[in-house]
Amino acid sequence: MGERTEQVITLSLPSSMQHVDLLKVIVTEILKETNFTEDIQEQINLAVIEAGTNATKHSNKENPEKQTTFQLILAENQLTIAIEDEGEESTRPETEQVITLSLPSSMQHVYLLDVVVTEILKETNFTEDIQEQINLAVIEAGTNAIKHGNKENPLKKATLEFTLAEDRLEIVIEDEGDGFTRQEVADPLDPENLLKSSGRGLFLMEACMDSVTYENNGTIIKMVKYKGIPES
Amino acid sequence: MQVNLRHKGSITILDIEGKVLGADSLALKDIINQQIQITKGEAEREEKLNLILNMERVQMMDSSGLGVLVASHTTIRRDGGNIVLLNLGGNVRSLIVMAKLMTIFDCYDTEAEAIAGIIRT
Numbered sequence A: 001m002g003e004r005t006e007q008v009i010t011l012s013l014p015s016s017m018q019h020v021d022l023l024k025v026i027v028t029e030i031l032k033e034t035n036f037t038e039d040i041q042e043q044i045n046l047a048v049i050e051a052g053t054n055a056t057k058h059s060n061k062e063n064p065e066k067q068t069t070f071q072l073i074l075a076e077n078q079l080t081i082a083i084e085d086e087g088e089e090s091t092r093p094e095t096e097q098v099i100t101l102s103l104p105s106s107m108q109h110v111y112l113l114d115v116v117v118t119e120i121l122k123e124t125n126f127t128e129d130i131q132e133q134i135n136l137a138v139i140e141a142g143t144n145a146i147k148h149g150n151k152e153n154p155l156k157k158a159t160l161e162f163t164l165a166e167d168r169l170e171i172v173i174e175d176e177g178d179g180f181t182r183q184e185v186a187d188p189l190d191p192e193n194l195l196k197s198s199g200r201g202l203f204l205m206e207a208c209m210d211s212v213t214y215e216n217n218g219t220i221i222k223m224v225k226y227k228g229i230p231e232s
Numbered sequence B: 001m002q003v004n005l006r007h008k009g010s011i012t013i014l015d016i017e018g019k020v021l022g023a024d025s026l027a028l029k030d031i032i033n034q035q036i037q038i039t040k041g042e043a044e045r046e047e048k049l050n051l052i053l054n055m056e057r058v059q060m061m062d063s064s065g066l067g068v069l070v071a072s073h074t075t076i077r078r079d080g081g082n083i084v085l086l087n088l089g090g091n092v093r094s095l096i097v098m099a100k101l102m103t104i105f106d107c108y109d110t111e112a113e114a115i116a117g118i119i120r121t
Helices: A019-034 A038-059 A107-122 A128-149 A203-210 B022-041 B063-078 B089-099 B113-121
Strands: A007-014 A067-074 A081-085 A096-105 A157-164 A166-176 A210-214 A221-226 B004-008 B009-022 B048-060 B081-086 B105-110
Touching: A019 A038, A019 A096, A019 A107, A038 A067, A038 A081, A081 B004, A096 A107, A107 A128, A107 A157, A107 B022, A128 A157, A128 A166, A128 A203, A128 A221, A128 B004, A128 B048, A128 B063, A166 B009, A203 A210, A203 B089, B004 B022, B009 B022, B009 B063, B009 B113, B048 B063, B048 B089, B048 B113, B063 B081, B081 B113, B105 B113
Parallel strands: B009 B048, B048 B081, B081 B105
Antiparallel strands: A007 A067, A007 A096, A067 A081, A096 A157, A157 A166, A166 A221, A210 A221, B004 B009
16 A cells, blocks of 8 residues: 555645745655655755745735745655645634644654744744744644654654744644543642652643643643733 | 763762654653663672663653653662752753652752762762
8 A cells, every 4th residue: 555654744834935945944854764865854944835826926826815835745655735826705804814734643753843833933922932832832743743642653743733823922832632632631729649650741731831731621722921911 | 862971989870862752751750760771780798789870862752651650759769779860941840840850869960969969868
């Protein structure tokens, strides 16, 4: 079959030239996981950026309400890249931009999360401290989805959706696992758990974000950070 | 993440650089465990592992990295050795504070203080 060795990474971006950098860091990071020579990696990167720029600029006319979707398919001996621009009008509010990233569940992709989040956060006006908190929360949530939700099964996807709104950043993380009950996860600050080597992920996410909610039996986690002071 | 291993007398120092996340936390765990095993191999000489983790160039650490620090602390102390942290940056420090682990780890701002502190304990 051969399909089982394929890893598909999907990235969906609003059609704005500012996001081309995001595409670049992701492609650079993905290419590191391949055994293409450095020269070839640069060539591929250039080709993807040209194609991405075309889709963003010419097909979608830099309309941020329209999405450009990139599919990077890593097979044993080849890398396939599919780029799709959006034909029909989007129904999203003009002030919201949505970036979606979908990854096979492998721990090596945690770094991809880091570069993506770092790049997305650059486009916001959160302070550096807050950016670091959000970055940590996303890495913890992504690691949870990959490791505990999808049990590191590369055939299962971890999907992250970032909504950049005027007043907040919203991040929804979804896995294909069996879910969990938040109340049943032990408190890592409890003296008897303090010296455990794991179990701090959810706590750190909740400490770093303004709100964290668990939906669909915990397979969907929604995290929000407000730009001003949150209404409490 | 990059880790440089060096020795000062009987003290082992790991200079850690970059981001300690995901798979790299496991790599760090392996490096520390290797040092634990090497010291155990020298048990007839009654060597204890005295390990300084130089965190000066750690940009970021997640809960998996923190878990490695906690587990290493437990193992090394149980064997009669010691592990201390040097040059904690703001990020890692706030992570340790959030997890209420500041009282667990001895932290130092200079290598000389860390060396003096680790021997005293």
